[in-house]
Amino acid sequence: MIRKWITTNRMTLTFVLLGLVIFLFIVVPLGKMILASDPAILLDTFLDSEVMRSIWLTLYAALIATAVGCLLGVPLAYLLARANFPGKRLVEGLIDIPIVVPHTAAGIALLFVFGRNFMVGKAFGAIGIQFVDSMAGIVIAMLFVSIPFLIDSAKEGFRKVDVRLEKVARSLGASPWQAFFRISLPLAWRSIVAGNIMMWARGISEFGAVLILAYHPMIAPVLVYERFETYGLDYARPVAVLLIMVCLIVFIALRMLVYQKEK
Amino acid sequence: MIRKWITTNRMTLTFVLLGLVIFLFIVVPLGKMILASDPAILLDTFLDSEVMRSIWLTLYAALIATAVGCLLGVPLAYLLARANFPGKRLVEGLIDIPIVVPHTAAGIALLFVFGRNFMVGKAFGAIGIQFVDSMAGIVIAMLFVSIPFLIDSAKEGFRKVDVRLEKVARSLGASPWQAFFRISLPLAWRSIVAGNIMMWARGISEFGAVLILAYHPMIAPVLVYERFETYGLDYARPVAVLLIMVCLIVFIALRMLVYQKEK
């Protein structure tokens, strides 16, 4: 009986085994690190004001980046979902570039625009905002590497909204703005929220670009690296665990919120 | 006339302006860095054997990670696209976690499994493979952060293949393997290739996790950071430019290859 099942489902079985390898490869390191941690040390780390400050800073900076990204990215996503123009594919390709640009190189590139002695950096410097080793720099770095996630997700969301719903709304007397805010936006809402979550999470995870642009004030991923470099693995580990846990809690809570509304 | 157009298309105009801000924010730093580079210095950097070695190493390690990911990830993607089982959503969520885990924390987590004194690390050490400060470590780090991109893309590809095509193939006498290799795989091919490209590019871009697991041999993003730290911006810049250019060339060439076949 079982033998018969194995014979007829040999492919499924093979696929399950291969898939299991990669699944365990992802889950085991994270699981082990979290489960094998000493609660006492974790608590100590939790009470370490430097750690907590850096985690808050990370969450906060990523949140600002996400807010800015949402304001500027959602309209762009709507345009890309609805309009057809020559070179549209090129624009879409360019927007996705930050995902594939090496993070440290991205940091260098940003430095050449937002650095004290360059274009935008100078302009902002005149009004007292500087990007190197500052909160603003962290936000800029996070925004750069994470914005494509939001735009792609929102674009997909808008694409799934039947254009004819907007058309019906127009024929019923809605202006383009009304059609957008009453029909398209509410219907694409879930994708936009999911995109925001992804963008926030991706911002929190960034290390390379931030390291170049703003080593200080220290965000959590930088702190993990600093402790690893300075004190070694055992000191870096509780910070990393705490950071991963915060990430997961935020990520899971928000995702559940989105999926709950689905029902 | 133009005034009339502006009035009726006020929303489009606003959206274009907002979108333009974020578009320029992405394009200008990259464009400026590439275009403003001195060709002579670039050539020097190109002839610097340390730089070229690190770039080759990056490309090569990412390629191995992608190959491994393809072998293990595609079957998993197929399962996730076709099978329904309790907890499927959880599995999908877990697989996406590497995208949002802070890179340095991911590096620490991997170290706790693949490090010399831990589980898997020990086992592999016995057969002469070690992950810390080695090629194998780079591959592992890249694989971890980039595998979700491949799985997601391949999954979408398989989902778009009508199940009934497989069913027809079965009724015509195909075994599950034959249906997979002759129908599902060729039809999902484009998504799988696109996923591989994304995975490779994401592997090349990784910095944080690799930094923790294998500072040496030095991959290009690490080299950029090292030069930045040691010699300053002017020395890091040409390496970063070269790296970005290699990334873009590879990325664009492969994408065009995929889209060309589309026609």
Add this chain to the structure above:
Amino acid sequence: MIKIKNLCVDLGDFLLYDISFTVSEGEYFVVLGPTGAGKTVLLESIAGLYPIKSGEIWLRGKEVVRLEPEKRGVSIVYQDHALFPHLSVKDNVIFGLRLRKEKHQEIKVTLDWITDLLSISHLLHRKPETLSGGERQKVALARALSTKPKVLLLDEPLSALDPETRENLQQELRQLHRVLNITTVHVTHDFEEAIALGHRIAVIGEGHLKQVGTPEQIFRQPNSEFVARFAMTRNIYLGEAVHKANGDNIFRIEGTEFVSAADTEGTCHASIRPEDILISLEPIRSSARNCFPGTITGIIDKGATLYITVNLPPDISCLVTRHSFEELELEEGKRVHVTFKASAVHLF
């Protein structure tokens, strides 16, 4: 009321060109054409929802090509109803009224009126996804009518429904039009729907307007093979028309000569509707000028009625009721006689 002049729209794959027609106040105008003929785009052009290439669109004596859709007073109902999925039935219906910032009391009056008219009052608090196909389409109609549009555009409103619901809603549409007398343009690919509802019918195909006329004209006097096929005239022949010395008009095909009441000459098409042809076992003495013996070569069973193909030659398809079919004991190979009037032979 509606005047379209030399309208030309680009559909990507092909052009819809040289479209001109007029719909008068209170008319129920049906546009008939195959799937993919650009019927939906034609409606969207009238509503201002699809950019036109050239031509003029007049609504109530005003050129509206540059007018925004929300100012045209035109409502549209799509085949798949296009209800707003995130709003309740009630909010769907009053969507247009809310935009108009009407007073609460006025909205209530209109809502009651329209939901009573379409008997959907019991659905008000449901979400669109929980409704049946027929209910959805009624809600879409209510929503379209709530703003009291001058023109109602219906884009295959019955196509997505099962036969029974379709027939009911068809009756409802006719009834609604009788009550409201609103100028309506209804597009469909279903010929039966077109003649059941339309005051006039426009047949569209191959990128342009083929014929505009009353159902009777489209039915009996198609001006092209395309229209004849669409009107399900099964008997379409290409042959030679001649005037005979005795004054008869003859259409000659495969050695058989049909007498026609039309007076065309030369190579042309002839169409004879299957229901205009009588089948009998013996020749019938009557005023009908055409009577031919033939052999039954095919039977297409449609349930209540059947199409009998008789080879004279040529093959000619005749409609009989199940009743006659059983009474005459028709079967393949049987020798029968077909009879039809000269006026049934339409030449074009």
Add this chain to the structure above:
Amino acid sequence: MIKIKNLCVDLGDFLLYDISFTVSEGEYFVVLGPTGAGKTVLLESIAGLYPIKSGEIWLRGKEVVRLEPEKRGVSIVYQDHALFPHLSVKDNVIFGLRLRKEKHQEIKVTLDWITDLLSISHLLHRKPETLSGGERQKVALARALSTKPKVLLLDEPLSALDPETRENLQQELRQLHRVLNITTVHVTHDFEEAIALGHRIAVIGEGHLKQVGTPEQIFRQPNSEFVARFAMTRNIYLGEAVHKANGDNIFRIEGTEFVSAADTEGTCHASIRPEDILISLEPIRSSARNCFPGTITGIIDKGATLYITVNLPPDISCLVTRHSFEELELEEGKRVHVTFKASAVHLF
């Protein structure tokens, strides 16, 4: 040939339960039911492509529930043809033969035979996307038949086609079955298609089998309101059947008494097919036992034929040809007489 016993399948939303029927060798069996009734899943269960919950499926005397689909010798054709988009027409057709590792020569022979049979030889090097709907469906048929299956399953093969192509392909299916005599199960939601093609028809709905019988039985003797509605019997009444002292069987509704040939008693349904009813201006002297005066209250125009609703009371719908319609000058409000035989009144 095919024997289904107490089959039960889970469709997620609902169950298909207690399905039992037998299809004999060479029979053309049609399963008729509304959209979403689980017809496709029923076919996929027979082919082994959908897991069943319980029950037995026998093919050629063998219980096959545990047999893999590729070993059942059953081919399936889907509504949307499901051609392999990456393969040419030729490679689609010989897909099954290649899998069988047949010799090049044998494949060629089968390919020539099947493409000739379906007249698709000229399409061999085209890609599916370049074909018309009718051509695609023919290719799908060729592919299904290429492996010479014992059973052919057709899942709404004509539904996605326009009326003309549908009728042609329907003829082709009949012709094909005559030549190959292959046991066929064809599912559809179209009643006309069912009676045009089926040797026997099974009506499925609300999760189970409603009736199995010849087209004649389904048509004239529906066993439930569901089947009667599906067979487009427009006149279905719920009333009282009584035996009269003079031996007549009477069906009483709204004060009118129909004479029936059936002998049921008590509360029951009566159905009268519209095409069995004759409309005339004067009462007809004939052997028909039912003759009533009434007023025309509705006209549904179907082009070649029309449905006339006459209020006796109750409302009764009668089919007339356009010919009679015009001759009798029927219109709403006109007084007419309806006549039908006692045998036309079916009680259930």
